[in-house]
Amino acid sequence: MRNRRLRIVVVVLVIVFGILIGLPILYISAFFGNVAMGDLTGSNEANEEDEALRQKYLEAAESAFPGVKSYNAEELKYKLHWGLVYAVDLYSAELERSGELPYNNIRRLAERLAPKFEYKDSTITIVTETKKIVEKEEVDETGETVIVQEEVVETETVVDEVLLLVTADTFRGTYFYSYEWETVEYEWDNTKVTITQEVVSGIDFKQSYERLDDVIKRYLDMDRVSEDDRTLILETAFSAGTGNEHFGFLIGMPGYSNYLNIGGIDFSNLPPEWIQAFQDAGKRYNVDWMILVAVAFVESSFNPNAVGPPNRTGELAQGLMQFLPSTWAIYGIDGDGDGKADPFNPIDAIYSAAYYLSVLGINEDPRQALYRYSGGSYAYADRVLSLSQTMTVGGGSGQLAWPVPGHSRITSPFGPRVHPITGQRSFHNGVDIGAPRHVPVVAAESGRVVTVVSHCREGNQSCGGGYGNYVVIEHGSGLRTLYAHLWSTSVRVGDDVLRGQIIGTVGSTGRSTGPHLHFEVRINGSPVDPMPYLQFVY
Known part of the structure; x- marks a missing residue:
């Protein structure tokens, strides 16, 4: 009887302990599950109100981003994740027992969390050598004038001044960049292009959550921030709207915060x-x-x-x-x-x-x-x-590689404009990216070449229907990209090309006022604004 009574007491204690410990974990688990599924307002379902709220945090995070100045757009790796702004604001509101979100001035909050960048000056040197056959008159041994052909090499050198990212100061620490000089040569037909530039040789990282902790102290009215406090913020930040409901960190498993990257993947510049x-x-x-x-x-x-x-x-x-x-x-x-x-x-x-x-x-x-x-x-x-699942067009993000690496100046955006040649108002079906002649143009995504026009010469404005030399690539699912006014093309119809593969060089063929790439994105035959689809949005 005594042993039975003891067992009953033990069972009761276990049940009470389970209730005391288990219910909070179940509650937090449910909370993380809802946040992961997109429920940001606590209504137990993701709805239009949640999407509108997400958009506000997203806009706040985007507005705080300092922008891209480096030629290779390294800054995009460190864009502030909107979920971090949401997480700090959410717990700040909870402490004040406010049911309204956003609770704080989230643009100011985002500015305190946003990355800060430092740069150095550098150059990109592009040397283009083009072999040509020229005819000239010579007097032969008999004294007669004859026409002879001679191969000559015309050389053009362009030096662009650029900025390189040196440090990226983020909420989780500072990234230090080191560079080395690299020379790469590309050859096709009668043209050789040599590009000399500094490339990233290493990235060192010094972890420090001081900036994040200062923000948490300020908005959550705390004297000190423990690792558990910080982890809860970061896990909430990553879970928000991702569909990944992870709460194993509550029982000591590695959390998402260990792998939280605050930007997307840019691999358009990989070799x-x-x-x-x-x-x-x-x-x-x-x-x-x-x-x-x-x-x-x-x-x-x-x-x-x-x-x-x-x-x-x-x-x-x-x-x-x-x-x-x-x-x-x-x-x-x-x-x-x-x-x-x-x-x-x-x-x-x-x-x-x-x-x-x-x-x-x-x-x-x-x-x-x-x-x-x-x-x-x-x-x-x-x-x-x-x-x-978010790196390719077919995977859902729609992010395309920048088609003219190292050159980011938009000389004419998508939409209505006054045509620079005719002077008439017209609709511009793509974006124009300014760059010197002979700079390589790369495929924005892997696909199959369906159109190539390569016979146009500069000065013939009607050639290629005004596009001059151009290439069209089919990527599947109704998506095509077009690259126009090229000086030369290096692909043929039917070729399967890879993302980042050179398909031609910048020129000014067709209806053009100067060297640039006219780039279009077409969905089921209709032109759309390329900028939301591009990996690098400047």
Whole structure:
């Protein structure tokens, strides 16, 4: 009887403890689930009011962004996530028992959280060498005048002054950029273009949540901010509207805040051989190549020389895909065929990651495979999967690569305008991007070339229907992109091209007043404003 009474007391205590501990966790779990599904107002369902509220926070975050000044648009990696503005404002309102959101001046709040940038001056030198056959008169041995042909090389040098990002001061710490000079040559037909510029050689990161903590103190009226306080804010920020309801951090699991990237993925400036390797490795091992790209971004921010902090056994993760030496010893592959498997060789790393993920069962259970790849984090897995689904046009985000890398000046936007040649009011079906002649033009997305006009010469305004030399690429789902007024083209109808692949060079053929690229986006045949679709919005 005594033992039975003791067991009853124990059961009652367990039930009471479960109620005291379990109910708050269930409540918080439900809260995170609702926020993840887009319920920002607490109505237990996502509706038009929630979308209107989300738009307000999104506009506040966008308005606080300092803008893009660097030629390679590195700043876009650090755009403020609207969810962070929402999370701080939400908990501030909760403390004041206010049911109305936004509660604070969210534009001012966003300004306090927004990144700050520092720059340095640099140059991009573009040397274009064009071989031409010229005819000239000469007097031969008999004294007669004859016409002879001679090959000459015409050289044009353009030096553009640009800005490079040096530091990015964000709410989670500061990123320090280092650069090295690089010269790349492109050749096609009778033209050779040599581009010399500084490229990113490394990004160092010094973590500091001082700026975020100061904002939390100010808006939540706190004397100090604990790690738990900060984590709750960050987890709410990432969960908002993503569809990923993660609350494992409440019981000690790694949270989304460990992997929260505050910008999108820009891989339009990656070397073409990397993009090719992502696609080929994905095809060989039956892995979605966008997942491989997302892994590279989350693991190393596309830095092939990255070295991670020591894990619990003291090993340092290495290279683009952050392999541990012990894992590399088993799964490392010689991807480029140079006879050596090197984790710091980006091609080897890409193929090895594809192979490793295939062994982990990426096709049967992608989330579980990525969980194992990361060493045990579902937050990591969800982050990679989320990014991989929003990088391509077909995936839903509609983000296209900037078609003239290094040149961002819009000389004529989409919409009504006074035509610079006719002087008449007309509708401009695309955007004009100013750039010197012979600057490479790249495909904004992978696809198949469906139209090429390449016979036009500058001065013939009617050639190509006014477009001059131009290329049209079909991307699927009714989406096409058009690239006009080209000096030269380097693709043919039927070619399958990759995102970032050179398809021609900037010119002034057709109805044009000077060298530029006329770029169009067409949906089911109808022209739309390209700017919302472009990766780089200046």
